[in-house]
Amino acid sequence: MTDTVNAVSAGGSDGVAGPAPEAPSPGPVVPSYVGAKRGRTAALASRQAFLALMQRDLTVLKKNAGEFIGRTIIQPFLLVFVFLYVFPQIGQGIGSSGGTAGESAFASVLIAGVIGISIMFQGIMSVALPMATEFGYTKEIEDRVLAPMPVSLVAVGKVTAGAVQGLIAAAIVFPVARFVHAKGVTAHLAIHWPILVTLLPIACVMCAAFGLVLGTRVEPRNISAMFGFIVLPMTFLGGTYYTWTALQHVKVFGFPWLQTLVLVNPLIYVTEGFRAALTTTSHMHLYVIYPVLLAICAVLLWQGIAGFKKRVLA
Numbered sequence: 001m002t003d004t005v006n007a008v009s010a011g012g013s014d015g016v017a018g019p020a021p022e023a024p025s026p027g028p029v030v031p032s033y034v035g036a037k038r039g040r041t042a043a044l045a046s047r048q049a050f051l052a053l054m055q056r057d058l059t060v061l062k063k064n065a066g067e068f069i070g071r072t073i074i075q076p077f078l079l080v081f082v083f084l085y086v087f088p089q090i091g092q093g094i095g096s097s098g099g100t101a102g103e104s105a106f107a108s109v110l111i112a113g114v115i116g117i118s119i120m121f122q123g124i125m126s127v128a129l130p131m132a133t134e135f136g137y138t139k140e141i142e143d144r145v146l147a148p149m150p151v152s153l154v155a156v157g158k159v160t161a162g163a164v165q166g167l168i169a170a171a172i173v174f175p176v177a178r179f180v181h182a183k184g185v186t187a188h189l190a191i192h193w194p195i196l197v198t199l200l201p202i203a204c205v206m207c208a209a210f211g212l213v214l215g216t217r218v219e220p221r222n223i224s225a226m227f228g229f230i231v232l233p234m235t236f237l238g239g240t241y242y243t244w245t246a247l248q249h250v251k252v253f254g255f256p257w258l259q260t261l262v263l264v265n266p267l268i269y270v271t272e273g274f275r276a277a278l279t280t281t282s283h284m285h286l287y288v289i290y291p292v293l294l295a296i297c298a299v300l301l302w303q304g305i306a307g308f309k310k311r312v313l314a
Helices: 002-012 041-062 066-089 098-136 142-147 153-181 193-217 218-237 246-249 257-264 266-278 284-314
Strands: none
Touching: 041 066, 041 153, 041 266, 066 153, 066 218, 098 142, 098 153, 098 193, 098 218, 098 266, 142 153, 153 193, 153 284, 193 266, 246 257, 246 284, 266 284
């Protein structure tokens, strides 16, 4: 009886048990994902955003590797297949008046031109054409410029991704241009590594910056016309099929007008640079190629970034 009274007294006057003691509160929940750090500097935020955009572009490139390799190989392969395999086989090889030696000399000229136009086309295909859709109906460019970094750095990221694709394209095309030829036709190569290692990145950045200029200055509806009025003339007047020094024979009243005219074409400095880096054929002087390429690269970057900011902020 005493035990019952004690139990009722402990539970309250109405005989109902009191509330259970509260459990200790758990500690703070640590999320498995660690996002942006608080208090990070603007430079750190920009660097992290830039690397994230680069990683995204490289992931997309890896996912579409088959398409990338296909569009990279098809034009150079057809050029060397027709000019260095088919034409010599049917007795119409360029330079055939000098026998296989003449055809081999043309092969040495063509291999540098093929690599040059491959890098140029990658600069356009990887920068200008995607920007036409990003500024057009997809509006994907809005997602990029929302990244915590300056708008100009977004443009630099596009150029960097395009330059990387140009480097990969050059590595893919070189074996094709080197080994696809008829029997007896051989490109005389002499790789000068210091020239190649320094020239290749400059050429890739310059072509990607050119793609940025086209992507920001040409309206999406005029992209197809861009190939006919800009890209095609650059290809044929860019020293792809001939050396710049050979144009001295094209004269009017003793003036080498065509040799002078093609100097406004950025591609001529790329192809001539690769002739100096890969072959023993005659070429433009390197003390002309390097300064002009660097100057063109700087101007195209300046104009491309300015046009990109104008399109984005308009």
